[in-house]
Amino acid sequence: MELGLKGKSIVITGGTRGIGRAAAEAFLREGASVVIGARNMKELEETAETLGQYGRIIPFQFDALDTGSFYALADFAYSSLGSVDVWVNNVGASHPKSAGDEYTADDVRWTEAMCFESALFGSQAAARYMKEKGGAIINISSLAARVGTAGRSTIYGPLKAAVRLLSSNLAAEYAAYGIRVNCVMPGFTMTETVARSVSDSDKALVAERTLIRRMARPEEIAYPIVFLASDKASYITGTTLEVSGGRDVVLNPMYSYEKSGML
Numbered sequence: 326m327e328l329g330l331k332g333k334s335i336v337i338t339g340g341t342r343g344i345g346r347a348a349a350e351a352f353l354r355e356g357a358s359v360v361i362g363a364r365n366m367k368e369l370e371e372t373a374e375t376l377g378q379y380g381r382i383i384p385f386q387f388d389a390l391d392t393g394s395f396y397a398l399a400d401f402a403y404s405s406l407g408s409v410d411v412w413v414n415n416v417g418a419s420h421p422k423s424a425g426d427e428y429t430a431d432d433v434r435w436t437e438a439m440c441f442e443s444a445l446f447g448s449q450a451a452a453r454y455m456k457e458k459g460g461a462i463i464n465i466s467s468l469a470a471r472v473g474t475a476g477r478s479t480i481y482g483p484l485k486a487a488v489r490l491l492s493s494n495l496a497a498e499y500a501a502y503g504i505r506v507n508c509v510m511p512g513f514t515m516t517e518t519v520a521r522s523v524s525d526s527d528k529a530l531v532a533e534r535t536l537i538r539r540m541a542r543p544e545e546i547a548y549p550i551v552f553l554a555s556d557k558a559s560y561i562t563g564t565t566l567e568v569s570g571g572r573d574v575v576l577n578p579m580y581s582y583e584k585s586g587m588l
């Protein structure tokens with residue numbers, strides 16, 4: 326299927342690892358040009374060099390905790406590529422506190438900036454360059470926005486839920502300009518960072534509670550992002566696409582496995 330992304334200009338925040346990097350590769354494979362933003366310049370350059378085999382990719386150093394950085398990233402992408410057609414607000418993180426620890430006001434502010442402000446300011450920076458000829462913005466939320474999870478997600482989940490509603494509100498703000506805004510809600514995804522910390526009991530829990538009995542591979546989140554950004558999704562805006570392998574959607578997720586004797 327031709328997605329119509331050839332020659333399009335894409336910006337991805339946090340494009341050097343995990344879901345963002347997989348999305349960068351997927352967009353490049355569709356013939357788009359990509360600007361990736363992150364803090365670590367060495368990693369940015371290595372990523373651009375490795376993914377450069379698939380197409381034009383340009384690194385830009387930016388810090389999502391600095392609001393002005395989003396506008397600098399947009400200015401850079403526009404001056405390098407001549408347009409900003411798609412913007413993926415991928416930066417986001419849970420606060421690395423252990424379950425049961427108290428959160429401080431600074432912890433909350435950091436998580437809010439990483440998750441919510443990064444989606445808001447990234448979208449606003451993108452819209453500056455999309456208002457003339459339209460575009461697509463994709464915000465990355467989390468399954469933690471739909472199902473409560475205590476511990477590391479205690480404040481992350483509610484802030485990711487805010488990203489979902491922000492996406493609908495911005496879809497309304499920008500509809501008249503031909504800018505579609507959607508949200509992708511990934512489940513547990515086996516990124517390099519997750520692979521370093523995931524325990525066997527985490528994996529067992531995912532297998533027990535997920536219709537597709539495993540964690541996602543980063544490219545399985547990347548392609549839904551690419552689809553929503555493409556012309557083939559031209560009638561989709563203001564919505565959230567859950568990509569969780571069917572995690573916690575029914576009370577008896579192992580039903581068909583048990584019936585078929587596969588468990």
Ligand SMILES: NC(=O)c1ccc[n+]([C@@H]2O[C@H](COP(=O)([O-])OP(=O)(O)OC[C@H]3O[C@@H](n4cnc5c(N)ncnc54)[C@H](OP(=O)(O)O)[C@@H]3O)[C@@H](O)[C@H]2O)c1
Nearest residue numbers: 339340341342343344363364365388389416417467513514
């Ligand atoms: N992995 C999962 O299981 C999962 C599940 C649901 C939702 N999500 C969401 O999916 C998104 C991507 O997650 P991921 O797991 O793929 O992330 P990841 O592997 O940890 O990669 C994070 C990326 O963001 C960049 N980054 C981090 N802090 C930054 C900052 N302050 N300014 C600019 N760039 C920054 C990192 O590069 P630098 O460190 O060099 O800046 C890196 O490129 C996040 O919004 C996350 O909440 C992930």
